[in-house]
Amino acid sequence: MDLIRLLAQNIFIPLSRRREGFNTSEIVRELERSQFLSLDEIRNRQFAKIKDLLNEAYEFVPYYRALFKRLGATPNDIKSIEELSQIPILTKADIRNNREELLSTKYDPATLVPKRTGGSTGVPLHLYWDREATAFKQAATQRHDAWSGYRPGEKLAQLWGAFTGHSSLRARLYNYLVTRWLVLDTLEMTEENSFEYVEKLRRYRPPFLFGHAHSLYIFALFLEKNNIDNLGIRSIISSAEMLTDGERQKIEEVFGAEVYNRYGCEELSVVASECEQHEGLHICSEGLYVEVPDGDEEKPGKLIITDLTNKAMPFIRYSIEDNATVYNKPCACGRGLPRLKKLHGRSADFLYTPEGNIISGISIMDNFAIHIPGVWQVQLVQDALDHLLVRIVRTEQFGEASLRKLSETVPEFFGDRMRYDIEYVDEIEKTARGKYQFAISRIDKPN
Numbered sequence: 001m002d003l004i005r006l007l008a009q010n011i012f013i014p015l016s017r018r019r020e021g022f023n024t025s026e027i028v029r030e031l032e033r034s035q036f037l038s039l040d041e042i043r044n045r046q047f048a049k050i051k052d053l054l055n056e057a058y059e060f061v062p063y064y065r066a067l068f069k070r071l072g073a074t075p076n077d078i079k080s081i082e083e084l085s086q087i088p089i090l091t092k093a094d095i096r097n098n099r100e101e102l103l104s105t106k107y108d109p110a111t112l113v114p115k116r117t118g119g120s121t122g123v124p125l126h127l128y129w130d131r132e133a134t135a136f137k138q139a140a141t142q143r144h145d146a147w148s149g150y151r152p153g154e155k156l157a158q159l160w161g162a163f164t165g166h167s168s169l170r171a172r173l174y175n176y177l178v179t180r181w182l183v184l185d186t187l188e189m190t191e192e193n194s195f196e197y198v199e200k201l202r203r204y205r206p207p208f209l210f211g212h213a214h215s216l217y218i219f220a221l222f223l224e225k226n227n228i229d230n231l232g233i234r235s236i237i238s239s240a241e242m243l244t245d246g247e248r249q250k251i252e253e254v255f256g257a258e259v260y261n262r263y264g265c266e267e268l269s270v271v272a273s274e275c276e277q278h279e280g281l282h283i284c285s286e287g288l289y290v291e292v293p294d295g296d297e298e299k300p301g302k303l304i305i306t307d308l309t310n311k312a313m314p315f316i317r318y319s320i321e322d323n324a325t326v327y328n329k330p331c332a333c334g335r336g337l338p339r340l341k342k343l344h345g346r347s348a349d350f351l352y353t354p355e356g357n358i359i360s361g362i363s364i365m366d367n368f369a370i371h372i373p374g375v376w377q378v379q380l381v382q383d384a385l386d387h388l389l390v391r392i393v394r395t396e397q398f399g400e401a402s403l404r405k406l407s408e409t410v411p412e413f414f415g416d417r418m419r420y421d422i423e424y425v426d427e428i429e430k431t432a433r434g435k436y437q438f439a440i441s442r443i444d445k446p447n
């Protein structure tokens with residue numbers, strides 16, 4: 001029996017939440033109810049929150065005050081949820097250039113929670129959440145976690161990058177009694193350390209594992225290669241990177257566990273995640289309004305997200321620079337929360353055929369990389385409209401058949417005019433945040 005879990009769930013976690021001043025358990029209870037509302041009811045509630053947000057922004061946020069003035073409009077002119085599209089999109093550059101003007105004058109800055117994005121696109125964003133939004137996001141994460149069976153207080157391993165560690169005694173004690181994380185740093189995931197991670201997992205026996213999609217995959221390959229099984233993991237939440245079908249298959253097979261895909265970001269927290277049906281990702285619609293104006297079930301479109309909870313620094317129609325397809329039909333689980341079908345990553349990483357057709361990195365991985373024998377990892381770098389550099393980390397199985405398959409698949413995806421060279425590497429370099437990139441585009445977007 002896991003005694004610490006009982007203590008954590010009944011004593012330490014409630015105490016620690018009370019100290020933080022966030023009453024998340026009440027919000028979690030409400031979210032567990034509202035997820036089963038009809039889509040119509042969810043939309044009605046979203047619109048009420050949008051009206052409220054627009055009014056606050058108009059009254060207290062200089063940036064939006066000026067924006068409405070420029071438009072010659074007031075929040076009252078937005079009469080339906082669809083009409084929100086009349087508000088111009090908020091870009092990352094807008095946020096960087098108007099950091100002060102985006103802050104609500106209603107809040108005492110000392111009460112706000114600072115956030116900083118990783119800056120995968122080059123420059124980090126600095127932003128603030130108010131306390132209500134922070135509590136809501138904490139609760140929302142908890143609701144989405146619960147779909148995988150995970151509840152706070154359970155033992156959990158994290159395969160995560162750039163972690164500073166629990167250094168002080170106090171932090172270690174807090175982790176031992178409250179958060180209960182076993183952190184396995186992906187930035188140091190060498191072969192030797194991977195054996196050590198296995199030992200730690202065997203000793204700690206966490207039923208839950210969280211991690212970056214690609215790190216989970218690489219760790220699964222390592223376990224498979226060394227015939228390591230029975231780690232006792234039940235559910236895996238994959239996040240922070242796009243999960244390809246091939247990676248998911250491998251992770252589930254090796255761990256013998258279910259994978260729950262999740263999409264989120266530092267500036268908004270959890271955006272969408274899979275339920276037990278594993279058919280697309282339910283959007284956290286009580287807290288976010290997500291538009292995919294130019295996408296549908298087949299065609300990925302840009303995600304435009306309005307944060308319905310954070311009034312201290314409102315993000316209204318924020319362009320997160322990721323793309324997704326959507327599902328229009330309801331999910332078999334009965335939740336009314338709308339779904340994203342699949343994440344397709346950043347527009348910046350999309351590749352192009354010489355004819356100018358767009359190909360997302362994830363569709364390349366789903367469709368071809370996993371079918372080439374002997375490929376451990378692959379990365380495509382487009383350095384000209386008609387040239388690709390294919391970086392490959394090989395296994396012993398890589399040979400003639402692999403080269404033949406590659407010579408068939410490149411034209412299949414990119415057309416006959418695409419030339420390519422192969423570069424064999426020992427590893428694919430990760431981004432500064434320890435993330436893996438499928439595809440890198442070094443060309444200007446063709447018109």
Ligand SMILES: [Zn+2]
Pocket residue numbers: 275276277282331332333334335
């Ligand atoms: Zn569902």
